[in-house]
Amino acid sequence: MTGKRIMRRTVCFVLLAAIAVVFFVMELVSGSADISVKDVFSALTGSSTDGTAGTIVRSIRLPRAIAAALLGGGLSVSGFLLQSFFNNPIAGPYVLGISSGAKLTVALAMMLTMQNGILLSSAGMVGAAFAGSLLSMGAILLLSGKVKNMAQLIIAGVMIGYICSAVTELAVTFADDANIVNLHNWSMGSFSGIDMENVRVIAVIVIAAVAAAFMLSKPMSAYQLGENYAKNMGVNLRLFRLALILLSSILSACVTAFAGPVSFVGIAVPHLVKNLFGTAKPIVVIPAAFIGGAGFCLVCDLIARMLFAPAEISISTVTAVFGAPVVIAAMLSRREQKGSV
């Protein structure tokens, strides 16, 4: 590796980290209640006992910002894992219907528990979402054995997503009024209403899963050459694939459980990161996608909150506006590449 390349990567990492930090602070500072940077700092360090401002920062804005960062990062890594698995740059938890599967099971679990007057715990939400993710993932895997064409796989994923959404809608139709309000807000995707207890669960799951994914970067780089070469290099394909599926599912399940389905981040961020760093080496892309995804979701969440403040728009609305064009770009660049060979 030449010095120039190391330089480029360092600059890019610093840039991504700077974006994440700046918007993290912006998240804490901006909002309908006017709180200065100084007050935010004193609220965080605990030196101020000023009730309202401290509470707003500590129990509303801070958990939301941390959640947006962690979940955004996790979602991007999840997308990258799926892209590696399917050897397809436009694979992601949202387009493959994995988020929708998670949404369905979480909605069902929520309704069931609410009917019985219990509030679903964080762990319960994640568990339900994970089950749903695996369900969709299983369907996709079954189909991927049959369809060799990558575009067909994506279409199959989108259709699975629609089916899950339809069943979710159906369930919502027969649910109580109170439940619907609750569900509707969540099912559109939003980082609002996340508390510190949620953040703890998110942190444990996302950090552990991303670290595990990072440890897979060596076999992932071998797998990029195709399974035959990976096999020759000594990769245990079955174990490796299972690990990819489980990790990507748990990451997207965690996101869906707490923020609902968030669109396109999983494709857009890895694509941007690969272009920015000029490499697809997992050892670089995984940490970069994590930091980049955190920054991306912080920016999008800020826009979702502030654009029509005090009204909030759903996070997916914003990520779709920024993410979908990138997905189209990713698709076109793949087409171009095919044409040239």
Place this chain on the structure above:
Amino acid sequence: MSDAVLTARALSASYGKKVVVSGLDIEVCSGEILTLIGPNGAGKSTVLKTIASQLPVIEGKVFIGGKDISDMSSHEIAKVLSVCLTDRITAEKMTCEDVVSTGRYPYTGRLGILSAEDRGIVHEAMELTGVSALADRDIRFISDGQRQTVMLARAIAQQPQVLILDEPTSFLDINNKLRLLSILKELARNRGIAVIQTLHELDLAQRFSDRILCIRDGRADMTGTPEEVFSGDNISRLYGMDCGTFVPLFGTAEAPAVQGTPKVFVIGGGGSGIPVYRRLQRQGIPFAAGVIHENDIEFPVAQSLAAVTVTEKAFEPISDESVQKALAIMEKCDEVICCPDSFGTMNGGNRRLLGEAEKTEKLKREQDKEI
């Protein structure tokens, strides 16, 4: 042979549950190139994949360095055996150096970070194969020939004892074919690597292999040195050739002869007639060739392409009998083409043929013919 690096005993190669080739015994020594040839679908690639433990060994045994591969971990196998396949590489944004670096996979640590030594080996492999200049190029955007060479460099960086290549020359132009095979030869000779490959180009298999294994109808048809395999009608039989003939001496095939009463008589000899035979065959004109010595370089070509060939025994002057035979055929032809521009003791008979032809309007010197 006791110094065999790779040995297969009573090996069956199967794809899924279907046994494709069975009862194979293979031995490859250090520094030896073994080439598998045979018709399409004979199972050559399946055999390679089985030896490379890409496919499970269902029957028989494969040993590398005396160790049964079914007792070796995939990691251990990776250190002694590497492959070079024709699989399309679709990896995004990988430079050629990145690709070659993956060859160090079995030797690097948990995260796959290359040591200075690893990097040295990668550079050496690229140097050896002449792809150093491509180091920073994207693997998707180089030519097929370059890509194949980069994949070979990758396999070399893995520092194997056994190198397995599936049709390494398939997409390459003639110069790249020769270059790649020369690199293999050098690797085998200088590093003692045992090379096992499949080739469709018989001429190259003949020139670049130490031993050849022919696979046909689910079994080893024959095995031996190129000299043994490329003799008689072995190759025609192996491929069940019913269209054209194979000339073992050159390792190439000739198109099927145009049958019928000869319209043109070609006076040949010393190889001068070969282009004329091929042109007449192409134009669909039945012709006779003569008088050709049985040890003449163009003898097999004339035999393959001419409707009638008048021949003479090796190293004997052309006999009167042969000349008379040739004249009888020439008389019925509309045209005579004379190819050689000199005559000596042995082909004096052909000078007589030319003399007879000059008396008629039929003669065309090869030089006068527009090509």
